[in-house]
Amino acid sequence: MRLDHVRRLSGPNVYLSRPVAIARLDLQGLAGHETTDHPGFAARLVDALPGLATHHCAAGRPGGLLDAMARGTYFGHVTEHVTLELSGAIGREVFFGRTVRAGGPADYDVVLECPRDEPAGSTVVEQLVALALRTVQGALAGRVPDPSADLARVAAVHEGERLGVSTAALARAARRRGVPVRRVGGLNLLRLGYGRYRRMIWAAMTDATSAIGMEVAGDKRLAHRVLADAGLPVPEGRVAASPAEALEALRGIGGPVVVKPLAGHQGEGVHIGLTTAPEVVAAFASAAGAAGGGGAAGEGGGEVIVESYIPGKDYRVLVVGGRVSAAAELTAACVAGDGAATVAALVDRVNADPARGAGHDRPLTRLALGPAELALLARQGHGPGTVPAAGERVWLRRNANLSTGGTSRDVTGEVHADVADLCVRAAAAVGMDVCGIDLRLPDIGSPPPAEPGAAGILEVNAAPGLRMHLAPHEGAARDVAGDVIDLMYPAGTPSRVPVVSVTGTNGKTTTVRMIARMLELDGRRTGMTSTEGVHIGGRLVHRSDASGPRSAEMVLGDRSVEAAVLETARGGIVRRGLGYERADVAVVTNITRDHLGVDATEDLDDLTGIKALVAEEIRRGGHVVLNAADPPAAGLALRRAVRDRRPVLRYFAPSPGEPVLAAHLREGGVGYCVADGWLTEARGDRRTRILPAADVAGSFGGHAGHVVANALAAAAAARALDVPVETVARALRTFDPHTHNPGRGCVYLVSGNPVLVDYAHNPAAVAAMGALVERRWGTGGVAAVTLPGDRSDELVGETARALARTFGRVVVYEDEDLRGRRSGEMTRLIAEGLREARPDVRHHPAGDLKGALTSALDMAGPGEPVLLLYEKLQPVAELLDTLGARPDEAAGGQSPEGQVTGSPT
Template sequence: MRLDHVRRLGGPNAYLSRPVAIAHLDLQGLTGHETTDHPGFAERLVAALPGLSSHHCAAGRPGGLLDAMARGTYFGHVTEHVTLELSGLIGREAFFGRTVLAGGPGRYDVVLECPRDEPPGSPVVERLVGVALRVVTGALTGPPPDTAAELAEIAALYEAERLGVSTAALAAAARRRGVPVRRVGDLNLLRLGYGRHRRMVWAAMTDATAAIGMEIAGDKRLAHRLLADAGLPVPDGRVAASPAEALEALRDIGAPVVVKPVAGHQGEGVHIELTEPPEVVAAFTEAAGGAGGGPKGDADGAAVIVESYVPGRDYRVLVVGGRVAAAAELTAARVVGDGAATVAELVERVNADPARGEGHDRPLTRLVLGPAELGLLARQGHRPGTVPAAGETVWLRRNANLSTGGTSRDVTAEVHPEAAALCVRAAGTVGMDVCGIDLRLPDIAAPLPAEPGAAGILEVNAAPGLRMHLAPHEGGGRDVAGDIIDLLYPDGTPSRVPIVSVTGTNGKTTTVRMIAHMLEVDGRRTGMTSTEGVYVGRRLVHLSDASGPRSAEMVLGDRTVEAAVLETARGGIVRRGLGYDRADVAVVTNVTSDHLGVDGTESLDDLVDIKALVAEKVRRGGRVVLNAEDPASAGMAERAAVRDRDPAVRFFALSPDAPVLAAHLRDGGAGYCVEHGWLTEASGDRRTRVLPVEEIAGAFGGHAAHVVANALAAVAAARGGGSDGRPGGGSGVA
């Protein structure tokens, strides 16, 4: 078998409302073969991948694939299931698959679900299909090849390019609230909402996060100064640009002290509770040359902060929109002895927890035995090969950061009002809408201590990590991502603008231009895509054949757009899917036999299935406008996926006697036709004149029937209750 190519459909498509990848396979020598033609194949394959035994296949129950292979199935179908199984083995959730004929004998398209936010250029699925082909062909004659090493490489690649924990939680929270989400490339940057309601988040930083606040949070000296000026408790500190200055700070402040980089992050280069001059000098050297850096001092290196050590417990408090959203008590990286295992073995045991991963890709970070950890071990009288006593706690780090292997315990319900007010004031002082406050207190559940130095705000963090609150090591998780989305979209705030999507064989561009004109006259700044280009507010902003998903995304990402009218052509649907998740109004002008033989489109029915996606992807209670005089268009009203959305179906026809329109009106529906020289809205026996036919531009007094039909479709789309973009709004757009 051979993999010819893989293409991605990033938006809703004919197979799934979520992204899919389509792998085009040539079965070559296995063309016409079935699994039963190769004795022992199924047994060898399942022995190598036991998870295949639980695949449902068409049977809709575990074991369905096994039954299919026992009866005899083709090898494209088997490759589909093996790819999905391999995807699951690397932790990549994908459950939907389908294999369809794609041209001549032995040619198949294997359709595979992709995670929603997987980067469009990701090679992961292509590599998984490649491994699947080798596994399947290997099982024909013997045990499949060992692919563990390659799967490990693919897993690492997938982990590196997937959204971080915080950003993934924000994406999920937005979708739960009905807010459209698009990942920008392979970044942890999300575009939320459409048009004038579009917002952006980058991890826990929003597009409303003040740049000045970010700068302040990134400069520990300045942050401490502003907090102190506001009367908030901060440790007494000095900036040292040399070991001599660090020792002078130790003498002035008094032991114990903390040494850390001026602009450090994630706990790197932080040394806690130092009392002796040699410790301070060594800590200065590492902090000055390690992570963070900072302004340069003398020849000895970058400046560091030496500050008083605040005793107590470590806490991280998340402030969102001027209120405490969550709080966690943090504990530094450690292992607990059992009297038998060495420190190194205990570290391996802790790292076996699937919740621990590299960097920030899991709720917890793996423990390491690096220089900092080995130094602290030595000060406790241990080495990696030492066997700690049963119950003995061996510390690997002193700083309680998740990034260095620490753990968290949710204490949100315990936060005393005085501590909450302290954190809210701190966030307001630096001007942050979303802020993480690191502080040390004897107990966050108690009133703030009155004695100086007994409590202190250690840091103010911009773009704070959310994983300690989402999935704490102890206690229940908090929906802090939802709190951030609610800050961007308070209750009742829309995240969408009205969208009209127009497809069909003829008349799309004219219909789109008519609808956009009506919306502009109605006072809405309208974004429009068509084969003539992208327009915003009647101004051409991008000259191209703009009838595909990229152009739709261009319009929906424009914060000046108040309504969108999108020409949605066959080619874009087939090659990339839709550029939006759902529309308020869908228009199908007609469907005729164009582009047959292109992109696997072999018949009129194939074209109908493609273009019907536009009618199927309207919001519940939206509007679907269909041509009553075109059987292919009119028939879409009976498709199950259309009826499931319960739209207001509006037929249009040049003649009021068109059978489909007449029957629709008799059943109490509404439609649009030409009567007595007028474009007319009909509902039962009621008639409302809209516009004289002779006034339609380009219709030559009504002689250009196709232009009149386009005008009817446009009026049908625009007439009705106004929609402000909120789910459940009116079914019309003007």
Template structure:
């Protein structure tokens, strides 16, 4: 058994609403083998992992998985459950798993949940799957790993998970943001997180925000500058000075008098800080440890306190207690330290509530000063200190004293944070009692501020050893997002089979006309405020995050395609508006999709992730789209449902409007907003850009969908017609029904790659030119199933009699010429009198099709990539037709615009109607 590939679904997906990892397993020799076929397998597995007996599986109760094991189940399913159990054993709290067949013999996709804040780049999911495979294979082979071996494996996995996890400070901010509904995106395996979207987004890195002053950070990072700045403002600070040489440090000892503190000028976390120094030798040695730049200060009396100030308010305070052990009359100091480190709250670094105590040289020096060594046995109740400094990073503990802080201390700390210029500051104090009023500022100072910390650690407040925990992460989030803001901008998600890109572009155009800076993702790239910033197929989660993370964007319009959804999940948690254009046969045979029902299941994710109270815009003319409202996960009753459609007599529309609902429909040649019994005409069909006077009915459907989405976000109906009139399809929607002229021949360029899209495009051409006056230069993608290619070929055979076929530059897994041969065969079988020519590439195909066309006829060009096709058309002398096709006659018009033929002809040609 081995992993064939592993992919991360970073957001909501077809399996669940949280991130997941999909591991494709090749069972190899275990293919077709069930657990009941292997004698003793179930018992051995349960001996190794007894926690599996609690797994529910499909039974919905503990023991369900054991029943499956005994009755027989495949080893991909076993690997799924072992992976989940391993995850739980290392403290990674996940419960969802699923195993599905891939259609290939012996290959299964094992899907397991991932913690929502785990880095998208985390190695943990892959290592867990590998460990699960190893264990299953070992047990299958007749072995059971010992408890010691299993513990070692788990320890390695736990250590990896801990290294990749965010620290407590960042974790508290993320948790507070999520409780407020603020979107959170973590960058790689760092503690840098983005909270919110677009122009409302904020950045946080531990207890530092994008508004934290760089000057304030630099001041706090220089202990000498901090002390001088505060002293000049009348803040009580210890007397002292900077030393660049040991002799200068000793001279300060003489001037200040013992005891003194020596600390690195630019140090942090209590490293190389020495207290209780009284002799020149001690000071010289302490100076050497600082690396050459030190601050020497008179040591203040009192207890060690840390006060946290956020946005000018004191939100927490803690007394910090240096690392120590308490004797029991039996254990040595070293043994007591080992016992203390066995506390599960202690870990390495800052990943847990407390840090492990280290018996290093610094600890031994402190012990010697107290007359002890690591091997000394302490009397029962005797307290021995292991550090002079009370930092949690050196093993210290904390006691919450927030409710005891005297108003004098509060005002002092507020002043200090403001003087240094920090939005978040940790202020270290030495005071006899934080609950007592401050003594007058007489000299010499015996208590006061000893340090100011930028990016202060929050652990001591979040999980104090004694006292009440303080949700300081929430205080930081409230300061970043005042007034209860959730940090979101309006977001529209657009999916479907055909029309997605056009609808996305139309929505962005309409909303930007309302004064909003729109960010947009489409098949062709990422656009921010009208400027393309990336040219690519940008319909996946990475591109969505590019828009949502841009600080200029005020509204996001996100084309969301099947491929990105299946392979990487959604790039966002919720949208305000979801649009589903249609669901027809395409991409079947890919990514496990075998039917339109499978495709509908994928598209439904966009409907499911419309927030409660948001708007779901659906195509009433499409049966598969209509079926989505009945899916339990869609929860249509919690959303505002808006339909659009071309058939005003559709029973779905009629019933919806009878209940007072809203819809956008085509009626008597107009795009109409309907609410209950009220009808508001918005725009004549003949005036819709790119609809060619109404010949392109699918463009009318796309426009209705876009209007519905824009209205859901507040676009005014009176401005829609003007704004739509400003939409230039040749510029803002190039390659989607774009019309050119080469001499007396029209060239109609479109991106139709499936039967439904080809049929819609050909119907448009037939209405304008007639079925006998159309030529086509066509390529179809090789990654479509043979039956879909055959269906496309049959549509072509029914729609045109002269076709030039060519191949995509990327055959997508097929042999060169294979697609063209299949299409030609199917076309000839459908219509024997068809003229079908195969060309070598798009250049020969287009040129050949133009030669086949007579004056006044049209050439339909289906392309693979827009940029090279546009360049080749320019070489051929093609010029934009400006919406006016070169026609000899009009073949007929939609029944929704009766009597409009002559008027539309005049509008398109600028002359009296012909024919």
């Protein structure tokens, strides 16, 4: 077996609402083999990975996989389960897997759930699949494979990539509250919310955290000054830049003292309870080595602070938004003797706790036996090889930091009101929205002693770690991450802007542009994605084919956006998933034959399943707009995943008599149709006129039925977002194609001939354009066409046959991007399709766009229309400019503004 490639779908997708990776396997010589063809294989595999015995598989119960292997199953399926088992073994807990045929007889796609916040560039899943293949092949070779060494290396990569404990808790808390979450790269930086409600948080530092507060908290000397000026108790301290100055501080303060870096963090270089000159000199060297630049100007590198030692217990109090969120009593790193084990063995025993890890990856940090620990052991008469007496507590550190192996006990319920007030005042004095207050005092449950030096605030910590409160060694866990998210999004505060997602085979771009115009005229700054690019507030800010997830994320990350309208194309769904979660409105214009033969999309059912995701991925109670006259689109309402969202269904159709729409209206539903020549909103028996169909700009006086259908869909979506009927009408009446819908149904005059420019490239779209030409000009005219090369031969032929039913003269040209075809191949396929439908058709090959349009114009009679189909709009615009073309505004049938609209009947 061989791993061909892995691709990721980072958003909701056709398999799962969470991210997945799809691994393409080539089974090679194992194609067609089943597990029963290899005696002893299953037993050896389970010996290597005993957890496989509990896998449910399709049986829905433990042991299901064992039964499947006993009956005989393919090796792609086995690899899926082995990968999931290996994933769980490294703490990467994912549970969904599926194996499907792909491509040739030996090709399989293994679909595997991925953690929500795993970086997009992570290679962990590739490494796990590769290891799973080696494990399966080892069992096939007659061995009981041992993947532990390789798995340890993968685990190390995973540990380095996963979110820290605090950030992961913040992400979970946000999702529990319905706040969208996106991790930024591989950082502990999260983007929360959509559009104008978008916020950022980096660990426990919010985007509202004061930069000045951060500077003050990071400079212990300045922090103490600010706190003392506010009348808050702090230890007496002096800054020392040399051993001599440190000794002078010791003499001035009197022992015992604490020596620590002026700008240190995480307890590094902190030395406590020093009384002698040699201790202070040694501590100065350690603390100065651990010191970084401090202060607003970066001063303090190598400087240390010597301060009075305050007796008592160590506490960390978390202040969030001006109130105490949690409090913990901290105990420094230590081991308890049993009279038999050495200090080193006791350390190993403690570190075996799965809650302990390196750095901040786990609730607790592993104990170490470094220079600082060995020095403190020596002061207690111990070393790594000594055996402490039973019950003897041996300290490895004096400073009570989780980062150096300490533990925490929750004391939130014990905090005295005076202590809470002191901590809240300290946070306010420094200017922090979220901070950790380190203090020492005899008992947090009693008022702070008034005597000088009996209690004090040691530090104010910006971006404090949350793990001591989330998973204390003793006591109740506190939802401090939830408190931080509630600070950012107080109760009743939205985190999302309205999101409209539009999909379908034809009409997506036009419908998106219509909806965006309606929202803009309603006074909402709108972000829009389409095949032309990304627009914010009506301005093109990023030119590309922006109908996929990356462009959706671009819009939703813009803090000026008040509403989002997203074109959501098939390709983006298949290759990367959706770029959003839970739209408010989903629109499906139609589902017809297109893109068949691309990305394993073999038939209309496959295409329907892909586009259905847009209707399925809406918020509960959201709106789904469906084409009642298109059976595949209308049928989406019957899908279980759509029904589970309990949507408000809004159907549209050209006629109120369309059976699906008529039945919906009889049940009191909402629909949109053309009645007595007017675009009409129907609610049960009530009718509200929007505007005459002939007045829809770009509809050619109502002759372009597909444009009218797009207008109905857009009206349905806008009304779902409470856009007034009058605004909908004004948007549709002024929706000039050349300005608001370039490249879609635009007519230009070239040497007296109307040239109709459109993007039609499938049978239904080409047929619609042919019908329009005949209705508007009363003749078939001439067509200059190209078609995408990535469609199947059958679909290219079908599109050509649809073209020939209207146009007896056709110029065929090839786009610059052949999409994998050989030169001349598309011209031949199109010509064959044309002749098959209409033997008398005159077709003429052209080498390029310019040659095609010039030839078509030469073939056309005076005033006869020319249909120009294209792949890229920019070359068309440039060519028309060189030919002196001018827009023919009258051709679209726009009527003057001023009709009475919004009239109930």
